[in-house]
Amino acid sequence: MKGPIVFMFPGQGSQRLGMGKDLFESFAYIRQNFFEAADDLLGYKLSELCFSGDEQQLKSTQYAQPAIYMVSMALHALFEEYEIGCSAVIGHSLGEFSAVAAAKGFTFLEGLQIVAERGRLMQQAQQTHSGSMAAIMGLEVMELEEICKTYREEGVITIANYNGPSQLVISGEDHLVEKAMLEAAAAGAERVVKLPVSGAFHSQLIANIIPSLKKKIEGIQLQELQVPIVSNVNIDFVTDQKQVSQVLLDQAIAPVKWEHVVRKVMRDIQVDEFVEIGPGRVLSGLVRQLDTSAKVVNIDSLKKFEAWQKN
Structure with missing residues (x-):
């Protein structure tokens, strides 16, 4: 029996070609409810870009952010299917949106609307305020x-x-x-x-995105989180929808205090395991650097999920 688990979700830079393809091919419900639903909502084939698109295009902020969010949530669907919950969620920058979706603050598609707009605005900010x-x-x-x-x-x-x-x-x-x-x-x-x-993220140089991002976030009816998020903005456990809405807005220009978030979780929860859900393993490495004794795993494929389940 596993003890308290904390789910971690990665940010921009963790994207890679081929991510999520195994889920797309293996599960009809994940293919329909995440990949095809995202393609329909966005009006372009984000799934194809993830699987076999142009690598430079996938790296661009406008596409990388919704792509990472989509794949992270498709992987999280495996945990939901097997009723594997957690005690708290955390995310690195963009990953906080995945964390809120995992905690049921908004639906996958509601979160995708915000993330896609966030990526578009940040891409635009890069061009106007390099x-x-x-x-x-x-x-x-x-x-x-x-x-x-x-x-x-x-x-x-x-x-x-x-x-x-x-x-x-x-x-x-x-x-x-x-x-x-x-x-x-x-x-x-x-x-x-x-x-x-090509942008100065988490600084005042992109402050001009805040009004449009605020409008997008406020257009979604956030729900109280079913498990708390420890935000990079206030380093505290949050479930209240108004507070969640505010930190999702503030974090665009506020620093990512990842070390503080992880130490807060380690101090306040007797964490049995940190589980990184999404492409890449950057966060797993950062947690291990903070505590070499921490039990950490990254789940970025169906194969890794199945192996983790058996342990």
Whole structure:
């Protein structure tokens, strides 16, 4: 008998060609209720893009976000089919929308409407307010915060992701990100890597998307969550629909405090296992870095789900 489980859902960057195809081919109800339903709602073949489309197109924000959400929820349907629940849900950026859907805050298709609009707006923001992001590894948070503070009078530069004690991501205007990267390397960062995105997500550079995103979120009748989400915005257990609606809006420009979320869950729930549901295994790796004794599994295929069930 498994103890308390926490479901984790990945964000943008976890997409890959072929994701979800095994579910599409194996289960008629998943094919109809997720892949075909998404294609119908969006008016284009998102499923084909996931299975055999152009890799560069799949990487673009406008398509990557609904694609990851769709596949994550199709995988989650396996857990529902076998009545496997959880004690809480968490998600990394985009993954919070999957988490809310898993907790029954809105239906799959309602969430898809929001996610598709979020991806479109962010793609548009990239084109109108270009910026960039970079991963900074092996540097203390305080040191990186001081570096960002140094350049803040010149424009927008901030820590966008707190993934671990020394695994951070900065976001902001191109020239300031470049300056911060050089200074971080000079300060002793083990690795400094420009991320393959053309936008400054989780920063004020994309604040112009908020009014349209708010309108989209408010157009959906959110329900009280059946299990709590620990949001990256307030690092607290939330079930109230108004609070959920607000954090889903705020998190677009707020930093992703993943380390804080995971530590909160570890502290307040006697978690038996963290289960990452969706393409990729980034979150599983981050949890293991925070606690090497944590029991973690990533489920990104039918084969992995079946293997996990047997354990």
